[in-house]
Amino acid sequence: xxxxxxxxxxxxxxxxxxxxxxxxxxxxxxxxxxxxxxxxxxxxxxxxxxxxxxxxxxxxxxxxxxxxxxxxxxxxxxxxxxxxxxxxxxxxxxxxxxxxxxxxxxxxxxxxxxxxxxxxxxx
Amino acid sequence: xxxxxxxxxxxxxxxxxxxxxxxxxxxxxxxxxxxxxxxxxxxxxxxxxxxxxxxxxxxxxxxxxxxxxxxxxxxxxxxxxxxxxxxxxxxxxxxxxxxxxxxxxxxxxxx
Numbered sequence: 001x002x003x004x005x006x007x008x009x010x011x012x013x014x015x016x017x018x019x020x021x022x023x024x025x026x027x028x029x030x031x032x033x034x035x036x037x038x039x040x041x042x043x044x045x046x047x048x049x050x051x052x053x054x055x056x057x058x059x060x061x062x063x064x065x066x067x068x069x070x071x072x073x074x075x076x077x078x079x080x081x082x083x084x085x086x087x088x089x090x091x092x093x094x095x096x097x098x099x100x101x102x103x104x105x106x107x108x109x110x111x112x113x114x115x116x117x118x119x120x121x122x123x
Numbered sequence: 124x125x126x127x128x129x130x131x132x133x134x135x136x137x138x139x140x141x142x143x144x145x146x147x148x149x150x151x152x153x154x155x156x157x158x159x160x161x162x163x164x165x166x167x168x169x170x171x172x173x174x175x176x177x178x179x180x181x182x183x184x185x186x187x188x189x190x191x192x193x194x195x196x197x198x199x200x201x202x203x204x205x206x207x208x209x210x211x212x213x214x215x216x217x218x219x220x221x222x223x224x225x226x227x228x229x230x231x232x233x234x
Contacts, residue, residue, distance in 0.1 A: 037169075037225075044125070044225060044226075044227055101174070106218070108216070109174050111174070111180070113168040
């Protein structure tokens with residue numbers, strides 16, 4: 001069955017960096033994009049962007065370019081989210097999700113989800 | 124602030140029918156982009172409930188259905204069950220923002 005397993009919770013100080021992993025199994029990894037979604041404490045879902053798992057090309061939503069980087073290691077079917085210069089406002093749960101439809105054609109949804117990785121930024 | 128507006132909460136007794144609206148505009152739902160719906164139980168990851176405005180993935184009960192008309196979409200839950208208590212989010216694409224967007228979210232309470 002399809003599974004996306006994310007790395008565990010992180011506690012970081014402001015200014016540090018964090019790298020969240022998302023290991024996919026049960027399907028052909030390079031066939032479907034991976035979306036990244038943020039959920040701040042007590043808040044709704046916020047789409048961060050997606051990465052084309054065939055070409056490795058990332059697309060970032062407004063507000064997520066610069067300090068946020070999507071990457072892949074296709075040899076281990078894993079997508080990564082790296083956040084640098086962490087701020088308190090980055091405290092959230094970060095989800096990866098296998099895409100359904102075609103993200104490049106503006107017709108994309110989150111078919112299967114990882115369990116989420118809580119990231120806490122505190123001094 | 125999301126460009127897709129949902130009611131903050133809806134409630135119903137077990138067995139009743141409830142609907143959740145997702146109000147958009149001519150740059151998203153009205154531009155014929157599909158609407159998708161997710162259910163998020165407390166403390167868990169979201170789960171896909173409806174894709175392509177009206178389609179249910181395998182494993183999703185038939186009591187969940189989606190519709191779309193004009194600049195809005197709706198999720199209906201018929202025969203409400205206690206396990207349906209959750210937050211529900213719509214999602215679409217907005218061509219003014221050039222981005223995928225989630226709705227503001229709706230908390231469903233089973234009385």
